[in-house]
Amino acid sequence: MGTFFIIASLVLLAVILLQIGKITEIAGKLRGEEDMQMRSNAFHARLGVVFMVGFLVFVIVSFMYYKNSMLGYGPHTAASEHGVWIDNTFNVTMAVTGIVFFITHILLFWFAYKYRERTGHKATFYPHNNMLEMIWMGIPAVVMTFLVIGGLSVWNRTMADVEDGMVVGEDYIEIEATGLQWQWILRHPGDDGVLGERYYKNITGLNPLGQLWEDERNLDDIHPSELVLPVGTPVRVRIIARDVLHNFYLPHFRVKMDAVPGLPTYFVFTPTTTTEEYRQRLRDYPEWQAPSADDENKQRWETFNYELACAELCGRGHFSMKRIVRIVEPEEYVEWLASQKSYYSTTIQGSEEDTAKGVLSENTNE
């Protein structure tokens, strides 16, 4: 019945609108079409200006209202070294495009208003002006040149791999993130600082990454449930997909890279803010002082965590591929690492799939 009423009232509304439309047409004929057209011009030209003012005010107000979404501002400051460069590039672009946006919108609606059709008024025959066109081609060209140079210098610094001569496990940490439907499996290298070999055909229920247990470097690799990293050390993430495309996305760190089956990718970044420091930063903002959804005794900033997400459509569970990311002080990282047990020792050792027995015994013989 409710549906019927909704449909009936919609039909009624449509009929009313059609009638209004028809009536204005008839009224137009009575009043004289030209007079009607001039009134309509004046009305819609004014409406254009009202719209323009309203729109620009809406833009400014919504900007202020959503200021916490602004890159590089307060609670939305990047937590990585290169993230700050990206935020700056964003803000420079915002300033430039903002100016253009306001000027062009004001001109567009103001000219439309000023040059509305009026009785006795005539248009100016003004087909072109090469000088003017050169100017408004030249200015964007110059501005774009600066944006391209600025953007690419940030891009090339950000996307550079670790430098030659940097030693894994000492100068930087190498970890691995594997995307699969629909979770991330993380792998830390363990004490030796090096990740072991893997092969996709070795994947089993017990061995989700297909690690080769004959490879000694695999034996101390850990599969932590959270992405834990020390602050201030460059991290090289090997990004791997097991089935379809995924995307390794750390919004707070401005890190994003597709995970491609058969083609390992990487992203190198340096976290600059620990989780605790970031929480302290959020503490000052009223919206973060609301009660937390996870723990009602705490405020939102106290339960804040960095997150790892997937940013490439990968099927049904795409929206739920979450891992908590914790950035800690280097000492805490060492402690954490020591407390973790290797995946081999907890799950593989002694099982049917343990092909490493030989390797281990050789080691003990030596």
Place this chain on the structure above:
Amino acid sequence: MASIDIVREEELHDGHDEHHHDDHHDDHHGDKYQSNFITTYIFCTDHKTIAKQFLITGMFWAIIGALMSLVFRLQLGFPEENMAWLKPILGKWITVTDGIGTLDPEFYYALVTMHGTILVFFVLTAGLSGTFSNLLIPLQIGARDMASGFLNMLSYWFFFLAGAIMFASLFLSTGPFAGGWTAYPPLSALPQAMSGSGAGMTLWSVSLVFFVVSVLLGGMNYITTVLNLRTKGMTMWRLPLTIWAFLVTAILGLLSFPVLVSAIFLLIFDRSLGTSFFLSEIFIQGQALENVGGSPILYQHLFWFLGHPEVYIIIVPAFGIVSEVMSVHARKPIFGYKAMVLSILAIAILAFIVWAHHMFMSGVNPFIANIFVLFTLIIAVPSAVKVFNWIATLWGGNIRFNTAMLFSIGFVSLFISGGLTGIFLGNSAIDIQLHDTYFVVAHFHIVMGIAAFFGMFAGVYHWFPRMYGRFMNETLGKIHFWGTMIGAYAIFWPMHYMGMAGVPRRYYQFDNFDAFSHFTAMNQFITVAAIIVFSLQMLMVINFFYSIFYGKKQTELNPYDANTLEWTAPIHAGHGNWPGAIPHVHRWAYDYSKGGRNIHQTEPLNPGEQDMGNDHH
């Protein structure tokens, strides 16, 4: 078809001696094959009828696509709400537990995918360029019909076939394809990855192959017609900007769509013949596949080699329509005609060398971004020229505020807003953060979705009398305009903030992440705005069909006092367009308010008068 050609020959010969086409009144223009219902309305070779077929089919798809968006907007705005009331339509895709109906996530993705595919291909390619290229090319260049009316008819029917197949896929028990309109493998290649990647994907690929056939048949025709069938005196530099835009659009389509077909064929091979073009080292559903050595990124290159020109295939016709409508109703020549033509050409050429800007974060070598960022941001230059020239066209005009003109002005606003955000996304450094977030959704919906729709609306309101001999209701048109203008910004502007905060697109719900879950109010607002905007489009549809039968009758041959040729043909022109000889052209299309009056293209130049187009006579 043959008879038309012969008639055309005769006219051309006669025409050389005839200076005034009005002298020539005999009624031998009719097509003798066009005598029954089927050949007049269904398998018709008259470009005017084919244009209407494209338009109405496009409207059908626009409504389907928009309804889909409303369903997934309900999910995003009100994820907790009971959706059981949709069960009669969506059936098993609504799961009801404890009386609360929820939308199946996989069907959510199917809706998103179909919305994209339908809107991009069926509405904004076929519905926009198909409609207006067909309607305006012969009428504005002074031709009796397309170079091949038969191929033109086939073009529509291949589009219809493509649509029928896609429509059928909506009813599959495994659901339509759900892996995003870009159909990236391996998700699209492996039926075990997603249920929509089974039969749904098969029908999706077949449908798109037929669609490309349609685009190519149409495109060849448009190009041939524009190059070969222009009436006497219609030099290239005298063409209205609409025709330039359709010509460039057709060339873009002809060069880029075949690449999509190659990608789809390789994908079909991977799906059914066991090849490994796009597959490598995959372990899925407990099984390691044998495929080794393929690259999913290869598909992305092939796809975006079409995909990027495709967005210009969508927006360039709107450029042409808006330029023409604006000039007519501002009563002024379009400012910088040659710059407008050259900027369309520049954008079209650049369209082929910027495709990888969709792939900055896809695992391609970061070095190549250097080239693609450069070319991408260069596009801002011709785009800026266009915007400033449109604004300059308004300056000093005598602007009629009818619906078509309002939509043209609205188009410029949207093109500015959406174009400027392209400068963020085209810059690879910023794209690291914004890639695949709602910022991208906001950007492309404003600049090629809503803006292209505005171009289309401007065209429909403006040329409606040319199609049906009646006018659409202006009052309803203006309500439609203002509502859509405000509503479209209400939907898409807030999405920028979500995107800047990092919220990814294609998320079924945001609750799982603290970082993405604090936009509940905004999502509700957007959903409500979308519903309102949709009902306003229904108002437009009602206005459209009502006006076909009951609209105000067109009484004057040239109601807008426009200079172009389409208004010299009779109001209800038969097949062949002009009953007498085809009018000749003596000047460019934009002598508005020259010396205080409008000078139509058919009026000879006065002695010593300079034509703005190149004059070879």
